[in-house]
Structures are given as structure tokens and as C-alpha cells.
Amino acid sequence: MTTAPIGIFDSGVGGLTVARAVSQLLPRESVLYIGDTARSPYGPKPIADVRRYGLEILDTLVEQGVKMLVIACNTASAALLRDARERYDVPVVEVIGPAVRTAVATTRNGRIGVIGTAGTIGSGVYQDMFGVDPRLEVFAQACPRFVDFVEAGITDTPDVLRVAEEYLAPLRHAGVDTVVLGCTHYPFLEGAISYVMGQGVSLVSSDTETAKDVYRQLVSRDLLAGPDAEPTHVYEATGASADDFLRLADRLMGRGVSAVRLVQTGAIDLPKGIS
Incomplete structure (x- = not known):
């Protein structure tokens, strides 16, 4: 057993869905979350840049003593998962599998x-x-504007619904009965996505499934916090305006900052390169 925090990393606020799910499933665990808001979004960026950015953040989390790394970003998971598992001694959980x-x-x-x-x-x-x-037949659809909406705190407007109908039309035409929300930002838009796809289509959200994987990994490695643990939840952002990050995080998580026991935040200095 160990009281070291779980390190969670995302390109911005989307990974807060994973942090929320982890905290609900493992309420005694401490969390250290870093959102790379200075370089968000990752989706349109070259894979090599995403790999470099992600490893910088993960290095920072490991240096702060986390007992597990959670890559709460699908783009980063695709770009650097193998590198991360070879690079670090702590277990690494991602959102795709x-x-x-x-x-x-x-x-x-x-x-x-x-x-x-x-x-x-x-x-x-x-x-x-x-x-x-x-x-299986798989039908993949890029939905780049979804991240823009979430990062702007826009989740329930007619524009969101209109864009969702445009993006999801090919999937409806294909007759899928299951849709994977392959970005941790997307659960914030689950209402619009579910409405457009219809009640007969199941949505699979990576946040809750990843939290279950975190639970399994902690149990199998005897890394759970003890019954007397007093958890802390720390949220940091790489961007200059931590206040904007906090306001958006508070709004998207649907509860007061005090409810997530926020103890610290702020812009962090990232290394200039990686070894």
C-alpha cells in the first residue's frame, strides 16, 4: 500500500473526466493532474510533437513521485504509450485499450x-x-470541433447539436450499434452525441473504463492507498492562466471546486527537451 498520488495527464481539461471517474471509484487515492493547456489541442499536431510534449509532462509527474501514470488523452496514448512503458518504472495506464x-x-x-x-x-x-x-466492422470519424467546444466550456448549445449531427451522420448511415467516445473531452458532450445517435446505440466512454483499469492495476500490484489515507487532489496547468483552467474545470465537472478538494494549481515550468 502507498499514499503516493496517481499521476494523470491530458492535453487540457478533457482528462478531468478520467480524474473524476478515478476519484469516484477510488475515493482514498490522491490525484496529481496536469493539463497541457499551453499546447492544447494535441489532435491536429504532428505525432512527433505530441510524443515530445507528452513525455515532458510524464517526466514531470514521475519526478513528483507518482505511483502510476494515466495517459488520459487518446492522441497521446496513440503517440507514446510504448515509449512511456519502456521509459518509466511505474505502471502506465492508457485510455484506448x-x-x-x-x-x-x-x-x-x-x-x-x-x-x-x-x-x-x-x-x-x-x-x-x-x-x-x-x-467486427469499424467506422471511424474525426470530430475535431468537439474539443474546441469543450475547451471553450460550450457543451449544450444548438451549434454543438448541429455539428454533432454533421459529424455523426456517417455512423448513423453505417448502422453502428456502439460508439466509442475516443477522446476524453467527448463525455462532456455525451448528451448531444446520444441524442443524435439515438437510444438504440450504446456509448462507450473511455473515462469510466480507464478508471476500472486503474483499479485493477493498483490491486494487482498492491499499490492501493490504506484505509486511513487522507487524499489530496492537485490540478496543474501548463498555460499562463491557471484561473481560466480552474473556472472551466469547475464548470465542466458540475460541482464546486471544494468538492474535488483542490489544494493547489498553477502554471508549471516544463523542461526544454527530453533525454
């Missing part, structure tokens, strides 16, 4: 849709993971 396993178990007709950033969809990582099962 857990969602894929749940989608396979959920689908009834074998037709699965995946939505994500341009970087995630372009990497083909979901298509490759689903492709090992010949019974």
Missing part, C-alpha cells in the same frame, strides 16, 4: 463507430485494435 474491450463486449451487430480527434483517427490505433476480430 479499456474502451476497445468494452465496445467488443457491448456490440450486438458487430458494427462499431469510433469518434476522436484527427490525430487519433489518423493514427489508426482504434482500427488496428478492433481489426484483430474479423467479426
Whole structure:
């Protein structure tokens, strides 16, 4: 057992869905979250840049003594997961595998849709993971404006619904019965996505599935915090305006800052390069 925090990393605020799910499932665990708001969004950026940015953040988390790393960003997971698992001694959990396993178990007709950033969809990582099962047909759709909406705190306007209808039309036409929300920002738009896809389509969200994987990893490695642990939740941003990050995080998480026991935040200095 150890009281060291779980380190969670995302390109911005989207990974807060994972942090929220982890805290709900593991209320005694401390969390150290870093959102790379200075360089968000990752989706349109070259994979090499995403890899470099992500490893810088993960290095920072490891230096601060986390007991586990959670890459709460689909684009970063696709770009650097193998590097991270070779680079660090602590366990590394990502958001793609857990969602894929749940989608396979959920689908009834074998037709699965995946939505994500341009970087995630372009990497083909979901298509490759689903492709090992010949019974499945996978339909992938990039939804780049979804991240812009979430980062701006816009989740329930007519514009969101209109864009969702445009992006999701190919998946509806394909007759998918399961859709993977392949970006941790997207659960904040689950209302619009569910409305457009219809009640007969199951949505698989990477936040809750990743939290379950975190639980399994902590138990199997005897890393759970003890019953007397007093958890702290620390949220940091790389951007200059931590206040903007906090206001948006508070709004998107749907509860007061005090409810997530915020103890510290602020812009952090990142290394100029990686070793």
C-alpha cells in the first residue's frame, strides 16, 4: 500500500473526466493532474510533437513521485504509450485499450463507430485494435470541433447539436450499434452525441473504463492507498492562466471546486527537451 498520488495527464481539461471517474471509484487515492493547456489541442499536431510534449509532462509527474501514470488523452496514448512503458518504472495506464474491450463486449451487430480527434483517427490505433476480430466492422470519424467546444466550456448549445449531427451522420448511415467516445473531452458532450445517435446505440466512454483499469492495476500490484489515507487532489496547468483552467474545470465537472478538494494549481515550468 502507498499514499503516493496517481499521476494523470491530458492535453487540457478533457482528462478531468478520467480524474473524476478515478476519484469516484477510488475515493482514498490522491490525484496529481496536469493539463497541457499551453499546447492544447494535441489532435491536429504532428505525432512527433505530441510524443515530445507528452513525455515532458510524464517526466514531470514521475519526478513528483507518482505511483502510476494515466495517459488520459487518446492522441497521446496513440503517440507514446510504448515509449512511456519502456521509459518509466511505474505502471502506465492508457485510455484506448479499456474502451476497445468494452465496445467488443457491448456490440450486438458487430458494427462499431469510433469518434476522436484527427490525430487519433489518423493514427489508426482504434482500427488496428478492433481489426484483430474479423467479426467486427469499424467506422471511424474525426470530430475535431468537439474539443474546441469543450475547451471553450460550450457543451449544450444548438451549434454543438448541429455539428454533432454533421459529424455523426456517417455512423448513423453505417448502422453502428456502439460508439466509442475516443477522446476524453467527448463525455462532456455525451448528451448531444446520444441524442443524435439515438437510444438504440450504446456509448462507450473511455473515462469510466480507464478508471476500472486503474483499479485493477493498483490491486494487482498492491499499490492501493490504506484505509486511513487522507487524499489530496492537485490540478496543474501548463498555460499562463491557471484561473481560466480552474473556472472551466469547475464548470465542466458540475460541482464546486471544494468538492474535488483542490489544494493547489498553477502554471508549471516544463523542461526544454527530453533525454
